[in-house]
Amino acid sequence: MTGRAGGRGDVGRRAALRREQLGLSREEVAARAGMAPAYVRYVEEQAGTPDTASLLRLAAALETSADRLLGGGADLPEGLGRAARHPRLLELGPQECRELLGTHGVGRVAVSADGGAPAVFPVNYTVAEETIAFRTASGGSLDRAAGGEVAFQADHIDEALSQGWSVLVTGPLKRVTDPAAARRLSDRAHTTPWAGGGRDQWMGVETRRVTGRRIRVP
Structure with missing residues (x-):
């Protein structure tokens, strides 16, 4: 893990919010990502950023992208993605x-x-x-x-x-x-x-x- 010391990290806040939006428990996210629930809790509550492999697995489990968890596009309007094929x-x-x-x-x-x-x-x-x-x-x-x-x-x-x-x-x-x-x-x-x-x-x-x-x- 890398990141600043003390306090809750931005990646953790975004991951927790996305998990809540999906209505998932930490255990369910951990099962999707192939991680221990304690590690998901650590990411959400500690100041730091997971390594690249863990970040990609967590993003996939949360049905989002690593860039979004890192705050990419945070200052841009929502809805930058493409429309689904059959909405x-x-x-x-x-x-x-x-x-x-x-x-x-x-x-x-x-x-x-x-x-x-x-x-x-x-x-x-x-x-x-x-x-x-x-x-x-x-x-x-x-x-x-x-x-x-x-x-x-x-x-x-x-x-x-x-x-x-x-x-x-x-x-x-x-x-x-x-x-x-x-x-x-x-x-x-x-x-x-x-x-x-x-x-x-x-x-x-x-x-x-x-x-x-x-x-x-x-």
């Missing part, structure tokens, strides 16, 4: 859309900004019953869009298999003005906004309509 585009029902959104994640809010021009903002969101909630800066573009209809979109792309899903929620955007409600959202939030700064104003997109699509490869 199927499926419409999703409301319940499946809500399950895919989960309890939290990163999505995008589309609003009509100042002057009526469309604008899209990435946000860390929390699902609270029928509301998509997120924090923003008071007086910012999303705060000023309160009272209007907006769209919220989240998706996931599986680069290795050229498939994925997308969910779209539309409804009115409202400020959360009740201090108790804001505290409840803060308590259940998975994380603070990745962008940092003074983003303390909770906003909520009321789910009036939810649709989704999935690309599936037979």
Whole structure:
């Protein structure tokens, strides 16, 4: 093993995330890769990079590439791979859309900004019953869009298999003005906004309509 000392390594973080995306246990990944489960755990939890042969076997077990585990293309848009030969585009029902959104994640809010021009903002969101909630800066573009209809979109792309899903929620955007409600959202939030700064104003997109699509490869 080579790499920096102390802390969890980037390869380990990417490997653990990919394993979770596939719904696999460490034991299942180890069996696929012909490794000991303890070694898979070591890769995920320690700071370092496996040797080339081990990295290739681990990538194959995780249905991805060694380059992806090493962070290649990390600063580029998703979906750089080719389309599958016989993809199927499926419409999703409301319940499946809500399950895919989960309890939290990163999505995008589309609003009509100042002057009526469309604008899209990435946000860390929390699902609270029928509301998509997120924090923003008071007086910012999303705060000023309160009272209007907006769209919220989240998706996931599986680069290795050229498939994925997308969910779209539309409804009115409202400020959360009740201090108790804001505290409840803060308590259940998975994380603070990745962008940092003074983003303390909770906003909520009321789910009036939810649709989704999935690309599936037979």
